[in-house]
Amino acid sequence: MSLVRVDHVSFGYTANRRILDDVSLDIAQGDTIGLVGESGSGKTTLLRLLLGLTRPDSGTITFDGQPLDPRNGAFMRDFRRQAQVVFQDPYSSLDPRQTVQSIIAEPLRSLKIPGDHTRMVGDALEAVGLDRDVGTRFPHQFSGGQRQRIAIARAIVPGPRLLLADEAVSALDLTTRIRIVDLLAGLSKTMSLLFVSHDIGVVAALCRRIVILEKGRIVEAGDTAAVLANPQHSYTQRLLASVPRLTLNKVPS
């Protein structure tokens, strides 16, 4: 059974320009999906719709068979606990005036999740590869990669079934990026992952399925290996061709 079902969803900030046009997408329990597209293709808008932050103009989005409806407070609280997000910019996603402990515990406090919050935050910090005792420190005392780990800890602390990652490794340097991708790959064993990216290489390494978005439409979708081996749509072919490769003879001496 699918965890999330996006059914013929369209959305536009103004009437005459559509950001998303008749998008349908299923995320199965335990699935890892890469959502690939250029800037402006509607990836982030789709993510906002999936998080229930914006409502579609037409079509429905269901989670666990129930439609996302901001007016249904009890359901939305349960949904917030089950669907969490990690953003691109680790410098903008952590409140600079809160301690790490307070940042990671926010979902626990706001969603009124019972339990020993200090212990749960410590567990989350350990799960993302940080020390349990960094909770008293502030975000500016961490590097970009460490901040992204803190953001991931905040996302996993309520025990979500769906993790949405919006370009979560794009702002990181190469070696840090590999470590965070490894971390997400580990997490994807216990939860569904929608990994939004313009980096087709990272998606190939991380995601079982791939969805290609161009100008608000899904132009191609399927198993990552199959799609990348034999791209059907011209846009996918162009995307693949534009992946930079390390060709030594082209490096000037």
Next chain:
Amino acid sequence: MSTATMTAPADKKSHSLALKAGLLLVGIHVFVGLLTLVWLPYDPTAMAGGRLEGPSLLHWLGTDRLGRDLFTQMMIGSRIALIVGIGAVTIGAIIGVTLGLLAAFASKWLDDALAATLDILIAFPTLLIAMLVVAASDTANLWSAIIALGIALSAIVARLTRILAKRVLVMDYITAARTSGSSWPKIVAIHILPNIWPTLSVNFALQFGLAVIAEASLSYLGLGAPPPNASWGRILQEAQGTVYTAPLGAIAPGIALVSLAIGVNLLADGLRDTIDPTRRAR
């Protein structure tokens, strides 16, 4: 790392120096202001000596043209300046921050309307708005002046709050707070206000100084606290006619005004730097 360890102690030192200087300057005024409630060297309304006497051991700053002790009046002036500053900034902050947050959250047309109104209000000099408000109320007294100044200052506070709040609202941590299930009032209280506070507090300190000076101007124009309330502005106004024979009557309130305004600014700077975690050394 090496630069951090090298600059951190120096930064800390200058922060705490500003804080100490601010505390000292404001502390003197607060002490004097509180002291006037229980003790004054002379009756501020009675003739304590000859007219326009120079400074002496009996009258540290001399006497005014009615023979009243100038130092006594300056002490009362401290109290009035503090009441005006704190009162006007409190009123301006409450109205201004509320309006600014409303504008930041409002739909586009309401935001545009509020922003345009604020811009028009700011285009009028603070003093002019205050004069209008005082003139509109029947009696000119200290409280009408404080309310007038508070309203005039609120436009500046509102515009600043609006811009600062908008800048915080686009941050990913606000979206993260929403997906964490935090309500908007909670987001304002725990994310927006703490993040705009450092800039706001420095602005409040500036406004405090402006309010004290504006009250002096209102008093000078006869629109502030009526006599015998000796606000520094009124002392200035009364000393105007005799400034060549008894210059202390004009110099003393000027120095007092400047020292309080600088003190409040230093104090606000120092407090911000001490409280703000992002300004602490690593």
